[in-house]
Amino acid sequence: MMTVGIDKIAFYTPNYVLDLVELAKDRNDEPDKYTIGIGQDKQTVVPNFEDVVTMGANAASQIVTHENRDTIDTIIFATESGIDNSKSGAIYIQKLLNLSEFVRTIEIKQACYAGTFGLMQARDYVTLHPDRSVLVIASDIARYGLSTPGEVTQGAGAVAMLVSSSPKILAFNNDSVYMSRDVADFWRPIDREEAIVDGHLSTTIYKEMFLSLWHRYKEQTNNELNSFAGFAFHLPYTKMGKKALDQIMDEANPKQQIKLADNLRASQIFSRDVGNLYTGSVYLSLLSLLSHAKNLKSGDKIAIFSYGSGAEAELYSVTLQDEFLTGIPAEKTRQLLSKRKKVSVSEYEHIFSSQRFNSHEDKKTDASENATTVQFLGWQNGERIYQ
């Protein structure tokens, strides 16, 4: 039987990092609230020469190779912090990566959920066209504002995935269940740079949708909790995954409970040090699980729970392929995180306030001339210039 799934995956996050213990002290909060209660240790800080396009391009460039570039028919760019109300971020990426003009380029949005929709579209396309592939990029900046309750859950980054037939890492099992419901837990009106959020309502809806989809999933498939080697959750903050899984944990046998708890911790490691990256978060959780879990083997099933406020959720499973371990950029991702430059709270506040949101004025960013990554150079005649 033909398999379709994720052949390659890569992560990128900007090069600056804030220690959340320092942030807690500055904000007169207890550090344990951030590191234990919410489950975040560090967050990526975004300089004004990075945005969803640069992060997406810097993630995708790690997986687009000489061999696969001509198989790519579509670039799907999932984001809720896009840079333009009309033009798709995927077109910039096509140019920056020097991809063929004979591709489809599109941007999709539904809060943190859209990357999953992108993968499902890619799955369906590749199933019909098994010799072609689709590049799916989930890229976002989680920005709540200085001294807001959401501040501790900020972060940024992009996950790029190449969907193809006979994939190296994992196969989709075609068993999705999904749901949508109009909820005012998180949204961002078109004239605002920061989201409006009711974090406690968001947590409640997330848990409710997970439970509801879990029951529906069990009804529609022959799976039970003991069928899975682990879960990847959307992680707006890492405690969220635990809150969801704890609701069903007693369905597993005692040995399985230990395994699921160990693998939940493995899935949280990268997000603890990066923060939320909205659309990409659930796939960073997947990457973290595959990079850190000690007990995974090919043929194992992983459940993936994707949630986007507003709200829409999807639960589905994937099966690990024979060569999955060699396809996972575990060490590369660890190095990317450990080489980030630490900034103080006041440096972070300065960087946070130095973003170039105003298209009416030609202005350069702090991009450096000899960078090896894609950067946003600034505005020219209302256009964003990249190099």
Ligand code: COA
């Ligand atoms: N030691 C250990 N834990 C502590 C603590 C301490 N000293 N002080 C507080 N805590 C715990 C609380 O008990 C709570 O745990 P619980 O959630 O398991 O009950 C947790 O820390 C958070 O405390 P809380 O008072 O709820 O924090 P808050 O009102 O500041 O809100 C968020 C926290 C995460 C809801 C807030 O940061 C937020 O809204 N973030 C945005 C997230 C979001 O909704 N994104 C939407 C996309 S899905």
